[in-house]
Amino acid sequence: ESLRIVLSYLWAQLIPRPAPRNFADWVKGKFGARLFQIFFEGYTEKLWGIPCTEISADWAARRIKGLSLGEAIRKALGWNRGLVKSLIDQFQFPRLGSGQLYEKMQEFLLAEGQKVWLNTEVIALRHEGSRIVKLQLRNLQDGSETWVSPSHVISSIPLTVLVQSLQELPPPEVLQAARNLKFRNTVLVYLIVEGSQLFPDNWLYINDPTVQVGRVTNFANWSPAMLPNREQTPLCCEYWCNFGDPLWQAPEEQLLALAERELRQIGLLQGQKISGGFVVRLPRTYPIYTGSYKEDLAILRRYLGQFENLQLVGRYGSFKYNNQDHSLLMGLLAAENVLRPGSHDLWQVNSDSDYQEEIKVPPAPAKVRR
Ligand SMILES: Cc1cc2nc3c(=O)[nH]c(=O)nc-3n(C[C@H](O)[C@H](O)[C@H](O)COP(=O)(O)OP(=O)(O)OC[C@H]3O[C@@H](n4cnc5c(N)ncnc54)[C@H](O)[C@@H]3O)c2cc1C
Structure with a gap:
């Protein structure tokens, strides 16, 4: 071979x-x-x-x-x-998972007297002239709705959703461009395996076309501090689909059974028992670079570029196939743009293929442990 x-x-x-x-x-x-x-x-x-x-x-x-x-x-x-x-x-990884980065930011904002609304969705953005003047918020817990007047908007809302939440709606060609852009969805199937040290990898990409599972993450190998105990190992199986696909609608028991069957088939699980599991469905996780996406994106960029107090960040917000580092970087640069308007062109982040995976890094110092 x-x-x-x-x-x-x-x-x-x-x-x-x-x-x-x-x-x-x-x-x-x-x-x-x-x-x-x-x-x-x-x-x-x-x-x-x-x-x-x-x-x-x-x-x-x-x-x-x-x-x-x-x-x-x-x-x-x-x-x-x-x-x-x-x-x-x-590599270095937050002890309790990458969510710690955002928790730290929240702590910092609260300490500075800022407000952070969690479980709150922006359902409409009203614009006047060249500015976004009001945001309609919905509290996801009690369903209550309010309007706020932002000075700046940094949006990580999936681009296609953002465009359709504008009041007034954009012209038909802009709406059509938004409809043309497509995201792929992820279904995460978590299995709780009775056993430890199942395999040494953080994650495995599953190329085998006879199973649907595409990636398997072993959290025990990211940070043991994320595990509830040493006897069980949570594995996450990733599946990808579109909104209309049977996988997106499939009931939880069916998905758990599928993941278990496939892990046994490819040998990642042998005799170990599965004692539980759950499913997380994530809509719009991967912007699809196909068809006329460049032209459609250009139409949206041109249209949204007219709003002087709106910035688009992140993988979904800017329809850019970023990883977490570049998404965070866009947010930081957007914040600097608020302080010093025009300092950064966010569209340039990760756009020249100067992607992290091609950077040479010096060998890790001895004290950095797995
Ligand atoms: C299973 C999985 C594994 C991954 N593993 C890695 C990895 O190992 N390394 C890596 O670098 N990247 C990884 N990624 C990719 C990484 O998670 C994303 O690139 C990164 O989170 C994108 O950041 P973001 O700010 O664009 O989006 P997010 O982190 O998703 O943040 C967007 C935020 O906007 C909020 N939002 C959306 N719409 C609205 C609305 N209308 N109103 C209010 N809030 C809204 C969302 O609730 C969310 O909090 C992984 C992704 C997945 C799904």
């Missing part, structure tokens, strides 16, 4: 593809057809629900540009001094 991979890689290097037309072209050009098939194709098609030939090459450029077969082999042989970030095996 290794020989096949290397030969197919060399073939791809001998006959380079000048302008990859889609994701499949891009990956085959960079890694060879064999690696594309066994490492990228199954996972990618599960994630996006469309053939790799219909996914924009931009997506690959943004997400995996820094990784190369040469780097991976050098890493495996222990030859590289700096490391590509996607190949590191140590």
